[in-house]
Amino acid sequence: MNIRPRIMLTIIGISLILVGCSGINSTKNYQESKKAKETQAAPSEELLINVQDYTGEGYELPYGKVTDKIAAENLDLIEEAAIKFFKEKYRTYVTVHNVVGAKDGATMFVESKGEPHFYTYAVVPIDELEKKVMTGKVWADEFQVENAIKGGLCGMIFKEEFNQLNDYFDSLAAEGQITGRTYEAIQNVGGKGFSTPYYFISIGNEAAIQPVYDLFMKNPDESAENLRKAFEDNSFSAENLFINIQLFMADKNANPDKKLFDQIIKDLEDMTSIPRGSYSFVLNDNFIDKQSSSGMGDNSLDLLKDIIKE
Template sequence: MHNKTKILLCSVGISLMLGGCSGMNSTNNNQDTEKTKETQAAPSEETKISVQDYTGEGYALPYGRVTDEIAEKNLAQIEEAAISFFKENYKTDVTVHNVVGAKDGATVFVESKGEPHFYTYAVVPIDELEKKVMTEKIWADEFQVKNAIKGGLYNMIFKEEFNQLDNYFDSLAAEGKITGRTKESIQNVGGHGFSTPYYFISMRSKEAAIQPVYDLFMKNPDESTENLRKAFEENSFSAKYLFINIQLFMADKNANPDKKLFDKIIKDLEEMTSIPRGSYSFVLNDNFIDKQSSSGMGDNSLDLLKDIIKE
């Protein structure tokens, strides 16, 4: 596996590992590092589970045992704070799916209701000595949340193109060749913006075409999809700033990543003309995922050397 830098499913995990209050003063430091190299080790035999069975159970963050116990006793308070936070700051109603203890706090995984659809997270600081959750100090990485909303808006205004991409992966899955993550795992340990079982969207802060769409949405969350689409600045779009990160798994629990299948999918993607514009990365894993890190990358994973560019 080569050392290409990209966003993989641990990208948010890296931010979360800095988690809790320790991240409060470094929120803006990650704004142009979203194409982050996955640094986690390959899943160990003890923590591997079939991706079809993985719901997020067993996911853990460093130094989170004590805070996880405190958060568990205050779930209703944390949930209420998270729902209010996203409504007040991002004009979005969310559902809280999971709360995971981290260093000095608890990470709250949420999903937006309706469109734009996305997953993200917030952090509630916790005083371990006082065993107190400080919901009044709840915070989120502003770049990550905006990135998530923008990805949801991109999907929303180019629905037909994304349907073509989704139909392709659904057809492969129907043939029994590949599978993706379960919806439950995306909800419980997601936090990756617009996500499907097969891919997620991310973008650099330099991506300018979607910014007017975001601004219009924040001004009026009930704005029509048609008007949001009109706000998209076609001439400002650059595929090198918007990433569609594909991660597939072998459906067969005993199969290694299939090189012929890997090459076929690359060829199909290259030839498709009606899928969304952007830079496509692609990883084909075996059937297993690490319960603790939610990473599917292993030593045998097949990783696309150069992104497929759709301008």
């Protein structure tokens, strides 16, 4: 259900986040996060929607019908609990955009206020028999949340470089060649750290950003300048900072264009002012699966070897 406006969303399956409150491995596979490759069967046509029209409606998580209804009746309490959780545990103020019923609980999609800017999620357990929301037991996958904050910190301290990358994709979109996900979709079913309509960041075992994260957790009001000074350039490995690009054809009837795909790869290879990191790239047609929010299809063009920008 959307918090603003409070509209129910039917929900089932997310490839990068948990499906409930039990049986979750807190350490996620980086390659899955890095590539965001969904392995679901090809969606039927009635589940497909043009990416420009997709806001997250139709998205589902397994076994969430009952808990979704219970959560809908307790939205104010859930929102309050989520805000309190992130403030106390991660010293971050968040906005709750969406609450999605899942097995034994509900997933809360949140966005940080201000910088560092990131999207992530937490879970509130729900007792289906008692129809009770256990707001005092909110939890989150620490790996995912810390990764999201670190990505946001990268976006914050390397803002100029990321602005160059954003300007490039904005220029392609202005020319009518490509498009990205809507901000509503990112907010409502995102949970992927530092995200834009065109890409999101995930971080591997990157030692260079850890002092920045530690300083932020010690003082969330620390200036971007001091956070940048804490970044250990000598320890940085471009292969541990993943910039995962997923673009869509702007033409609603077009298949992924191989010529455009190759040109974007060349441009990324040639640019010297964009962030250092490991770039993956997928070019999809114009459709997205409403249930899974996946844009990957049989015709998607996928860069087989990452572009490494040292």
